[in-house]
Amino acid sequence: MEATAPDRDTVRKLSELRLDRPVVLSLYLDLNPTEFATPPARATAVRSLLDDAERKVKERHTLPHGDRMALEASLRRARSFLERRLPTDAAHAVAVFASEPVDLFAALKLPRSVRNRVAIARSPLVGPLARLERTERWCVALVSRRDARIFRGSPDGLREIGQIHDTVFGQHDQGGWSQARYQRGIEKEKADHLKHTADALLRHYKRRPFQRLVTGGPREVVADFESKLHGYLKERLVGRIEVDVDTATPDQVLQAAQPRFDELERERESEALERLGERGACGPAEVLWALNERRVETLLLDEQFSAPGRQCPECGWLGPAEEGRCPVDGTELILLEDLTDAAIEVAVQQSAGLLAVRHDRDALRGYGGIAAVLRF
Numbered sequence: 001m002e003a004t005a006p007d008r009d010t011v012r013k014l015s016e017l018r019l020d021r022p023v024v025l026s027l028y029l030d031l032n033p034t035e036f037a038t039p040p041a042r043a044t045a046v047r048s049l050l051d052d053a054e055r056k057v058k059e060r061h062t063l064p065h066g067d068r069m070a071l072e073a074s075l076r077r078a079r080s081f082l083e084r085r086l087p088t089d090a091a092h093a094v095a096v097f098a099s100e101p102v103d104l105f106a107a108l109k110l111p112r113s114v115r116n117r118v119a120i121a122r123s124p125l126v127g128p129l130a131r132l133e134r135t136e137r138w139c140v141a142l143v144s145r146r147d148a149r150i151f152r153g154s155p156d157g158l159r160e161i162g163q164i165h166d167t168v169f170g171q172h173d174q175g176g177w178s179q180a181r182y183q184r185g186i187e188k189e190k191a192d193h194l195k196h197t198a199d200a201l202l203r204h205y206k207r208r209p210f211q212r213l214v215t216g217g218p219r220e221v222v223a224d225f226e227s228k229l230h231g232y233l234k235e236r237l238v239g240r241i242e243v244d245v246d247t248a249t250p251d252q253v254l255q256a257a258q259p260r261f262d263e264l265e266r267e268r269e270s271e272a273l274e275r276l277g278e279r280g281a282c283g284p285a286e287v288l289w290a291l292n293e294r295r296v297e298t299l300l301l302d303e304q305f306s307a308p309g310r311q312c313p314e315c316g317w318l319g320p321a322e323e324g325r326c327p328v329d330g331t332e333l334i335l336l337e338d339l340t341d342a343a344i345e346v347a348v349q350q351s352a353g354l355l356a357v358r359h360d361r362d363a364l365r366g367y368g369g370i371a372a373v374l375r376f
């Protein structure tokens with residue numbers, strides 16, 4: 001299991017699962033390394049989460065026998081995973097989704113800390129997952145005269161996925177060549193290597209597309225490399241970093257690219273906030289209305305947004321805490337202490353993007369911490 005931000009496909013697939021009975025168990029375990037670095041600390045955290053889950057399953061004693069059995073089986077499977085196969089590296093949290101009747105068992109390592117949660121519902125609790133989702137996929141390409149290294153990931157972490165070594169004439173190859181011919185040979189080899197790398201990057205892009213490309217390496221080599229990139233890749237180019245191509249670790253590459261990541265995140269935020277003026281819903285009431293109408297293109301949330309609300313267990317309609325019955329089908333609404341996860345879930349179901357506003361929080365605070373850019 002990789003500790004990468006859950007991608008949109010995973011979140012979508014989970015959010016589309018909707019059973020007719022509440023037999024989906026969702027668990028979130030916080031493994032924040034500052035608190036849970038040692039095995040005993042982790043074991044205690046796992047135990048307390050599983051105790052909570054057991055209590056919640058017992059509370060469902062009004063469910064039919066078969067459903068209770070199914071929940072217990074799901075919990076057993078989650079327990080065995082968390083007690084025996086809990087990843088110990090680099091994960092800041094783990095999410096587990098289990099439902100025996102549909103043979104669902106998914107465990108995801110998460111790159112950022114989340115609060116411990118247990119939920120039993122008709123569908124997986126994807127809100128906390130979607131909040132971590134990075135919508136933009138990044139690629140970093142480091143190039144020198146003879147080597148290239150390709151990294152993929154997001155501002156949460158980079159992973160090296162490929163290397164290219166091309167032979168370039170060294171001193172010992174000089175032989176009887178004239179200096180001029182030798183120089184041309186070296187330049188040709190370098191040009192071939194950069195073209196070769198640019199082609200390999202394009203092939204990789206076609207298999208696994210990314211939105212942003214950062215380059216790095218010696219200045220004159222990188223400039224040359226960028227000029228050889230295919231148009232698709234050129235338009236994704238957002239910056240250049242200076243790192244040692246031979247020795248840089250993924251963490252060092254990430255660190256060098258971080259200022260650019262932050263800058264672009266800020267830009268995305270201000271663009272979205274600007275678009276609210278053209279086609280936006282501002283504040284909880286307007287946003288819930290737009291979510292129910294399936295008109296949300298991007299949901300903007302303050303990182304700390306939280307508000308009570310109500311949801312229809314039949315159709316998913318979301319409303320303010322004062323509502324009693326669903327205006328669509330008359331079903332009695334369920335009270336939610338915090339409607340954030342439900343709102344995110346409904347947003348994901350309508351393929352909306354999600355933007356956790358981290359920089360310009362004041363702009364969103366005027367709207368109660370929640371707003372949405374609308375599709376029409």
Ligand SMILES: [Zn+2]
Nearest residue numbers: 312315326329
């Ligand atoms: Zn309803």
